[in-house]
Amino acid sequence: MERQIIFLQGGGSKEDYEADQPLVDSLREHLVPGYDIHYPLLPDDGTPDLGRRSQIAAHIAASSDGVLLVAHSFGASMLLACLSEIEIQRKIGGIFLISTPFWEGNEDWVEPFKLRADFAGKLDRTIPLFFYHCLDDEEVPVEQLSVYEQELPWATFRKIPTGGHQLNNDLGIVAQDILAPI
Structure with a gap:
């Protein structure tokens, strides 16, 4: 049976989905046979968080136990929000977050994207959790990683x-962690 991976896009548009396709392709190229990558388009549903929490929860619920979750940028921050706010029934095999923003500020548009103050305490510490961030990321400052x-x-x-926001479209480092025994 193939090991299932759900890859969650950055940004909120179809253009952002298409921009992240090379990341998915790179991950697929670096993995050995036996991995199935599901890359769902997550459309903006018009709700303040673009529907991300509920969309992500639905894709996880439709997966099999042991699913690996890989997410880029906005998708990574919304995955953390989902996992810390919604009770997930699936067993998750690992979480791999790329160029993850930490939303701050008092602007109205930022509020739906923010993590709750207690988010860390709501995450399952037994699930392997990885963060990847390039020091030269031009979109999400690496300082946000320190939070x-x-x-x-x-x-x-x-x-x-080096590698910028898209890690030069090379997810070899992520694949190495996925393939490493945990």
Whole structure:
């Protein structure tokens, strides 16, 4: 039986989905046979969080136990929000977050994307959790990673010297962690 991966897009548009397709392709190329990557288009449903929490929860619910969750940028931050706010019935095999923003500020548009103050305490510490962030990310400053380092000290953090927001469309480092025995 193939090991299931759900890859969650960054951004909120079809264009963002298409921009992340090379990340999915790279991950697929770096993995050995036996992995099935599900890459659902997550459309903006018009709700304040674009529907991400409920959409992500639905895709996880439709998966099999042991599913691996890989998410980029906005999708990564919304995956953390989903996992810390919604009771998930599936057993998750690992979480791999790429270029994850930490939403701050008082603007009305930011509020639906923010994590709750107690988000770290709501996450299952037994699930392997990885963060990847390039030091030269031009969209999500690497300083935002330090918030996650403080809040989630049990997680593994990979700081990559170069690659920008898209890690040069090369997810070899993510594939290595997926393939490593946990």
